Amino acid sequence: MYDKGKVLTGLAIFVIIVTFPIWYNASGSEHYPNPKILTKVKDCVMPLAYMRSSHMKLLVDWRDEVLRDGNRTKVTVDGVKYQRSLQDGCMYCHKSKTKFCDECHKYVGTEPYCWDCHFVPKETD
Amino acid sequence: MKILYPFVAVIGLMLIAYFGAQAGLESLFGIVIPYLAITIFIVGFIRKVVYWAKSPVPFRIPTTCGQANSLPWIKQNKIECPSTTSGVLKRMFLEVVLFRSLFRNTQADIYDGPKLRYGSSKYLWLFALMFHYSFLVIIMRHMRLFTDPMPFFVPILDFFDGFLQIGTPPLYISDLIILLGLLLLFSRRIFLPKIKYMSLPADYFPLFLIFAIASTGCTMRFWDRVDVVNIKHLAVGLASFHPVIIGKLNPLFYVHIFLVSTLLAYFPFSKLMHMGGIFMSPTRNLANNSRMVRHINPWNDPALKPHSYADYEDEFREVMVEANLPVDKGLPVKEEEAPAEDTAAE
Numbered sequence: 153m154y155d156k157g158k159v160l161t162g163l164a165i166f167v168i169i170v171t172f173p174i175w176y177n178a179s180g181s182e183h184y185p186n187p188k189i190l191t192k193v194k195d196c197v198m199p200l201a202y203m204r205s206s207h208m209k210l211l212v213d214w215r216d217e218v219l220r221d222g223n224r225t226k227v228t229v230d231g232v233k234y235q236r237s238l239q240d241g242c243m244y245c246h247k248s249k250t251k252f253c254d255e256c257h258k259y260v261g262t263e264p265y266c267w268d269c270h271f272v273p274k275e276t277d
Numbered sequence: 278m279k280i281l282y283p284f285v286a287v288i289g290l291m292l293i294a295y296f297g298a299q300a301g302l303e304s305l306f307g308i309v310i311p312y313l314a315i316t317i318f319i320v321g322f323i324r325k326v327v328y329w330a331k332s333p334v335p336f337r338i339p340t341t342c343g344q345a346n347s348l349p350w351i352k353q354n355k356i357e358c359p360s361t362t363s364g365v366l367k368r369m370f371l372e373v374v375l376f377r378s379l380f381r382n383t384q385a386d387i388y389d390g391p392k393l394r395y396g397s398s399k400y401l402w403l404f405a406l407m408f409h410y411s412f413l414v415i416i417m418r419h420m421r422l423f424t425d426p427m428p429f430f431v432p433i434l435d436f437f438d439g440f441l442q443i444g445t446p447p448l449y450i451s452d453l454i455i456l457l458g459l460l461l462l463f464s465r466r467i468f469l470p471k472i473k474y475m476s477l478p479a480d481y482f483p484l485f486l487i488f489a490i491a492s493t494g495c496t497m498r499f500w501d502r503v504d505v506v507n508i509k510h511l512a513v514g515l516a517s518f519h520p521v522i523i524g525k526l527n528p529l530f531y532v533h534i535f536l537v538s539t540l541l542a543y544f545p546f547s548k549l550m551h552m553g554g555i556f557m558s559p560t561r562n563l564a565n566n567s568r569m570v571r572h573i574n575p576w577n578d579p580a581l582k583p584h585s586y587a588d589y590e591d592e593f594r595e596v597m598v599e600a601n602l603p604v605d606k607g608l609p610v611k612e613e614e615a616p617a618e619d620t621a622a623e
Contacts, residue, residue: 159330167323204504256505
């Protein structure tokens with residue numbers, strides 16, 4: 153092999169970059185999210201699978217309908233009426249931002265812009 | 278056919294993963310194949326580079342795109358025709374980071390007259406930049422799924438990439454640009470007759486494959502959304518060697534990861550190896566210093582000593598004089614004989 157030093161250095165850099173997640177993870181430990189729900193109600197407005205993957209779509213659709221179109225009709229689940237509102241609807245059951253929202257959002261590294269407009273609710277525990 | 282076969286191949290791969298994952302082969306597509314693919318990628322990549330490094334480059338063969346180092350009053354183009362290591366480093370940096378040789382791309386065409394015309398053609402350079410940089414950003418962003426806690430650059434990239442705040446979750450600019458770049462690179466191959474003539478299935482296949490990867494990724498983000506938490510759990514598990522698949526994940530995710538695995542496994546055996554090859558190309562990474570440094574052919578037999586012309590003449594002088602060939606030094610003057618003619622003096 154010619155230019156052994158240079159080639160091996162290059163390959164070492166390549167392997168270090170490609171295996172980045174492996175050695176980066178080795179130092180830290182994974183924190184699998186455990187969002188906390190404080191409620192007696194069993195069902196959310198939509199099935200669990202839908203809420204897990206697409207709650208942001210629901211929230212933004214609600215925002216558009218309520219805020220922009222002025223349509224404040226409530227949603228009914230199991231005979232209970234819920235306001236289509238983040239603070240008065242969702243957060244009735246999902247009380248804590250840090251213990252519910254942030255659990256997963258921090259885990260997957262997303263920063264939704266809900267709190268650009270909404271007040272961050274006081275944490276009472 | 279050259280376009281159809283790779284297209285059918287990519288569609289076939291997608292269908293295999295889509296139905297395979299639903300037929301209960303989740304751990305095959307989610308764990309076994311990704312591990313296999315990354316191993317093939319790393320080992321294949323290293324083998325290829327070592328193979329290249331074993332081929333001797335006996336001569337300096339850099340492409341000279343500017344004035345070489347010459348007399349002191351002639352200005353040298355130190356980047357386009359470097360004669361020092363630092364010049365080569367600058368040239369390589371510009372090549373790797375800004376694709377300088379694509380920028381120099383020209384195109385000859387014949388227009389009515391008929392006349393031949395040469396023009397600069399920057400499209401390839403532009404489309405290549407669009408594609409490669411958005412791909413880089415996307416790969417770096419994906420590190421959010423493989424690491425916990427995330428590296429510092431992910432939130433920064435995420436902020437600038439989703440800067441437009443269009444839709445929920447926000448549209449990534451890099452997603453848009455990579456799809457656009459791929460479409461443009463593809464249309465280049467089908468609309469320019471000369472390029473179309475040269476294109477092979479091996480050119481179309483990576484284009485289709487990466488397009489399919491990007492579009493399944495976008496679909497999972499914007500339309501058919503997925504359970505990101507459990508996907509990240511699997512990805513972190515893969516990176517720390519104890520992968521777990523929790524629940525039923527969207528089959529599109531398996532399509533995505535299977536296509537990425539295909540790309541990784543295909544990489545070392547394809548033209549995609551230009552990623553390593555760009556560093557190994559002697560036309561770029563050698564200094565043009567043949568006039569300053571003596572480069573010795575590495576496969577020269579050390580038993581063969583240099584044989585200068587003077588030695589050669591010493592060996593054959595008599596025969597040469599006999600054959601009336603000109604010699605630098607005449608035969609030694611012997612007694613009783615007339616002095617030999619000094620042919621070289623004539």
